Amino acid sequence: EVQLVESGGGLVQPGGSLRLSCAASGFTFSSYAMSWVRQAPGKGLEWVSAISGSGGSTYYADSVKGRFTISRDNSKNTLYLQMNSLRAEDTAVYYCAKPPTTVTTWYFDLWGRGTLVTVSS
Amino acid sequence: EIVLTQSPATLSLSPGERATLSCRASQSVSSYLAWYQQKPGQAPRLLIYDASNRATGIPARFSGSGSGTDFTLTISSLEPEDFAVYYCQQRSNWPPTFGPGTKVDIK
Numbered sequence: 001e002v003q004l005v006e007s008g009g010g011l012v013q014p015g016g017s018l019r020l021s022c023a024a025s026g027f028t029f030s031s032y033a034m035s036w037v038r039q040a041p042g043k044g045l046e047w048v049s050a051i052s053g054s055g056g057s058t059y060y061a062d063s064v065k066g067r068f069t070i071s072r073d074n075s076k077n078t079l080y081l082q083m084n085s086l087r088a089e090d091t092a093v094y095y096c097a098k099p100p101t102t103v104t105t106w107y108f109d110l111w112g113r114g115t116l117v118t119v120s121s
Numbered sequence: 122e123i124v125l126t127q128s129p130a131t132l133s134l135s136p137g138e139r140a141t142l143s144c145r146a147s148q149s150v151s152s153y154l155a156w157y158q159q160k161p162g163q164a165p166r167l168l169i170y171d172a173s174n175r176a177t178g179i180p181a182r183f184s185g186s187g188s189g190t191d192f193t194l195t196i197s198s199l200e201p202e203d204f205a206v207y208y209c210q211q212r213s214n215w216p217p218t219f220g221p222g223t224k225v226d227i228k
Contacts, residue, residue: 047217047219062216095165100170100177104212107155107167108165111164111166113163113164
């Protein structure tokens with residue numbers, strides 16, 4: 001079955017760190033760029049970060065640049081998001097997302113169920 | 122970054138009616154625009170990409186049109202399962218951005 005399963009969310013204090021994981025199955029993971037997209041409670045969608053299939057290129061939204069690091073382990077079919085210096089405004093459901101084709105990087109046709117990150121003291 | 126504006130914010134319609142949702146970009150995105158549907162507690166689902174192409178498995182009652190800065194998502198006859206929030210998203214310019222959404226609810 002083609003699917004993405006996120007994990008690693010939870011409650012963290014401001015300034016803290018968290019590492020999210022996304023396990024992929026059912027497709028050739030290494031062929032696809034992958035993204036993280038987040039959604040604050042009751043709000044819209046915000047693209048956060050992306051990484052090329054090889055892992056050689058990474059991209060970040062200005063709101064997380066310098067604090068978040070995206071990476072992947074193609075031998076484990078897993079995507080990661082290391083989040084440091086967390087702020088209250090980072091509170092959101094974090095989705096990993098896959099594009100429809102290997103060349104259409106910036107649309108997303110497969111999403112995980114998301115993992116909730118809550119930044120609060 | 123490109124800002125997407127969606128209207129109306131809420132659309133109240135009855136099953137069987139036609140829904141017309143609008144998305145406007147702050148600058149031209151050519152045809153690089155997608156539409157997503159999101160139901161409460163669920164991840165978004167890709168409906169339309171490149172302005173007018175239906176994604177795999179999307180019913181024919183969903184159609185997209187437009188280019189440049191003005192785009193429309195049309196649902197020809199609303200089914201009960203279509204009541205949801207709809208987002209547009211552009212990939213023309215980095216970073217990819219989403220609109221604020223239009224909620225289609227039952228009248």
